[in-house]
Structure formats: structure tokens, C-alpha cells
Amino acid sequence: xxxDRLELRLLKLPLVHFxxxxxxxxxxxxxxxxxxxxxxxxxxxxxxxDVDPYYSAETNxxxxxxxxxxxxxxxxxxSFDHPRDVFPALKAIRGxxxxxxxxxxxxxxxxARLEGESLYKTLGGARERIASGVSVGIQDSLEQLATKIExxxxxxxxxxxxxxxxxxxxxxxxxxxxxFGPIPLMVDANAAYTLADADHLARLDAFDLMMIEQPLxxxxxxxxxxLQRRLKTPICLDESIKSVHIAEAAIAAGxxxxxxxxxxxVGGFRESIRLHDLCASHGIPVWHGGMLESGIGRSxxxxxxxxxxxxxxxxxxxxxxxxxxxxxDPPVEVAADGTIAVPQxxxxxxxxxxxxxxxxxxxxxxxxxxxxxx
Ligand code: OSB
Ligand code: MG
Numbered sequence: 271x272x273x274d275r276l277e278l279r280l281l282k283l284p285l286v287h288f289x290x291x292x293x294x295x296x297x298x299x300x301x302x303x304x305x306x307x308x309x310x311x312x313x314x315x316x317x318x319x320d321v322d323p324y325y326s327a328e329t330n331x332x333x334x335x336x337x338x339x340x341x342x343x344x345x346x347x348x349s350f351d352h353p354r355d356v357f358p359a360l361k362a363i364r365g366x367x368x369x370x371x372x373x374x375x376x377x378x379x380x381x382a383r384l385e386g387e388s389l390y391k392t393l394g395g396a397r398e399r400i401a402s403g404v405s406v407g408i409q410d411s412l413e414q415l416a417t418k419i420e421x422x423x424x425x426x427x428x429x430x431x432x433x434x435x436x437x438x439x440x441x442x443x444x445x446x447x448x449x450f451g452p453i454p455l456m457v458d459a460n461a462a463y464t465l466a467d468a469d470h471l472a473r474l475d476a477f478d479l480m481m482i483e484q485p486l487x488x489x490x491x492x493x494x495x496x497l498q499r500r501l502k503t504p505i506c507l508d509e510s511i512k513s514v515h516i517a518e519a520a521i522a523a524g525x526x527x528x529x530x531x532x533x534x535x536v537g538g539f540r541e542s543i544r545l546h547d548l549c550a551s552h553g554i555p556v557w558h559g560g561m562l563e564s565g566i567g568r569s570x571x572x573x574x575x576x577x578x579x580x581x582x583x584x585x586x587x588x589x590x591x592x593x594x595x596x597x598x599d600p601p602v603e604v605a606a607d608g609t610i611a612v613p614q615x616x617x618x619x620x621x622x623x624x625x626x627x628x629x630x631x632x633x634x635x636x637x638x639x640x641x642x643x644x
Pocket of ligand 1: 562
């Protein structure tokens with residue numbers, strides 16, 4: 271496929287409920303949507319960068335800059351035999367995995383559409399339904415947290431994750447266990463602690479959690495290895511796993527027993543598949559993370575979650591928890607058994623409502639190959 275047009279949009283959608291992590295509270299979702307055109311088909315990739323550099327160093331502004339000034343000239347007018355060739359073609363650009371992933375994932379969608387095949391098949395997945403879990407943010411009170419969890423359990427979700435931070439951790443977990451009993455439960459600290467908190471974090475061992483996600487700094491593999499030795503609860507790394515190479519080091523160091531995969535964090539589907547395979551070869555289970563994606567990014571996550579080592583429920587939940595309406599119609603829905611059906615039509619296999627995309631667009635640019643000098 272020869273990519274002959276790249277379009278960028280910055281979209282802003284209000285969130286149904288605010289979402290709070292250890293690094294702050296958000297009320298809206300602003301994200302870049304990439305569209306690629308080739309051979310008469312068009313395809314989409316959603317960038318998971320945010321307004322601010324709190325989850326990772328990238329932001330929407332940096333991603334816009336890197337995609338327009340450095341990635342577009344390396345893909346426009348270029349014939350790719352397969353989308354797995356896109357990430358290597360961007361090797362000269364250091365970092366900026368979220369920007370790279372948005373374009374690379376659009377190339378996978380494009381390839382799958384041109385082949386007339388559902389994306390999960392192109393990615394090498396097999397299952398037709400995926401297990402869905404939810405990530406419940408920090409609330410204003412424990413009572414509010416209990417109300418939210420009650421609603422998610424009633425909807426059928428297969429596991430509950432709660433966000434924690436110093437001052438909202440052991441008491442919150444104790445409340446959930448006391449109110450809801452032995453449900454599949456885990457916590458995510460988004461790097462809010464240091465090794466000096468090890469004794470405090472070890473108090474969580476009493477609650478039989480599935481895992482504790484990213485307790486320490488995003489750069490800190492060595493301290494996670496020390497902490498894992500002091501905890502019975504498995505550590506799952508998120509922010510720290512910025513590449514397959516870092517994952518190898520983290521596994522070798524014993525820094526985690528589980529890894530969460532977000533394609534945006536590692537540079538797209540190709541690298542996510544490599545990470546998935548690496549984890550499988552070490553007996554490390556993986557699950558699919560979420561970044562409050564719209565239905566477009568969410569459906570990409572659903573497709574990747576069909577690979578065999580995604581053996582734990584992911585943070586891939588129904589559209590209506592986030593956006594009303596979503597930019598796809600029908601939205602992503604969760605069945606009463608806590609599973610989501612994998613779209614079977616070519617590519618992402620969802621219907622994007624152009625008029626909703628248009629209405630949410632706050633910035634737009636398009637580049638065509640004939641205008642570009644490489
Ligand atoms: O750490 O997994 C995280 C959302 C934004 C940034 C980081 C994270 C999250 C979530 C939400 O936990 C997952 C989702 O429901 O999309
Ligand atoms: Mg996380």
C-alpha cells in the first residue's frame with residue numbers, strides 16, 4: 271500500500287464522569303485522530319497522548335509536531351508491503367512512541383481493510399470475545415467509590431481496578447473487600463510511591479489483590495525489583511514498560527510478574543505483539559491497558575486483546591462509561607457476562623460517525639504525498 275494522504279485532527283470530547291488518578295482529575299478527553307489514505311481506502315489511528323505530560327512525557331502538542339514534521343515525511347508516498355514495516359521506518363526518531371503508534375496503528379487498519387479482513391486476524395488473534403474489566407478512579411468519598419463499584423459489578427465486569435495514591439489506599443481497599451467480598455480486585459498507583467513506602471504497601475498483601483500496578487516511579491525498574499521481593503502481591507508494570515527492551519530488563523530483574531500492554535506506550539501493534547510474545551515466553555501474563563480512548567482507539571484495543579497471552583481482563587470497557595455519544599455507532603458494549611464482542615467487519619470494523627468527529631474537532635491539518643519533499 272502506498273500512503274498518499276495523512277490527516278490530523280485534535281478532538282475534544284466531554285467525559286461522562288470525571289476521571290481521577292494519582293496525577294490529577296480530568297473532565298474532558300482531548301486526543302489526536304490520524305487518518306491515512308491509500309489505494310482508495312482510508313483508515314484511523316487514535317493517539318493516546320494527553321493534554322499534559324503526566325502519564326508520559328508526550329502531549330498532544332508534541333505528538334502533533336512529531337507526526338506532522340517527522341513521521342508524515344517518512345510514510346507519505348512510501349509503499350509498505352506490510353504495516354509491520356512502519357515502526358522500523360521511524361527508527362531515526364527517538365522516543366515519541368504515542369505519536370508513532372497513532373500512525374502505525376492506522377497503517378494496520380488500512381492493511382486489514384485492503385485485505386478485507388478483520389484487524390484481529392491480521393494481528394494474529396483468534397478469540398471472538400474478550401474479557402472486560404473496569405478502572406475506577408479516585409472519588410470524593412469511600413461511599414461514592416462503593417456506589418460506583420456496585421454499578422460496575424451489576425454490569426457484569428470481570429474485575430475491578432481502583433486507583434490509589436497516598437491517603438487513598440489501604441482504607442479504600444479494606445472498604446471494598448468488606449463491602450464486596452472476594453471479587454477479582456487490583457489497584458493502580460500510577461507511580462505515586464517510593465521504596466520508602468514499602469512497609470505501607472506491604473499492608474495491601476492482606477487483601478489478596480490480583481496485582482498492584484505501577485507502584486513506583488516510571489523510570490524505576492531497580493526499585494520495583496526490590497519492592498517485588500518484599501511483597502506477596504504481584505507487581506504489574508505499566509508506565510515503566512516503554513519498550514520491549516525495557517520489558518526484557520524488567521523481567522530479568524524480577525521487577526514484575528505481570529505486564530499491561532498499551533500499544534501507544536511501546537510504539538504500536540508491531541511492538542505490542544513482540545512484547546506479548548516476550549511475556550508469553552517468560553510465563554508473564556498480560557492484559558490490555560486503557561487510556562480513556564474513544565470508540566476508535568477502544569476498538570483497536572479490542573482487536574489486540576484477542577492474542578492468546580492476554581489472559582487477564584483488560585481496562586477495555588463499554589463506551590458509555592466514557593462518552594455519550596461516542597464517535598462510533600453502535601458504541602462498544604459489554605454483555606452481562608462481562609465480555610465484549612470483537613468486530614468482524616474489515617479493519618477496525620466499527621462505524622465512525624463523521625458528523626460527530628467533525629463537531630468534536632478543534633484543530634485540523636492534512637498533508638498529501640505530492641506536497642512533501644523527503
Ligand atoms: O494507568 O492505566 C492507567 C487512564 C489514563 C491514563 C492512565 C491509566 C488510565 C486508566 C483508565 O486506568 C483505563 C481506561 O478505562 O481507559
Ligand atoms: Mg496504569
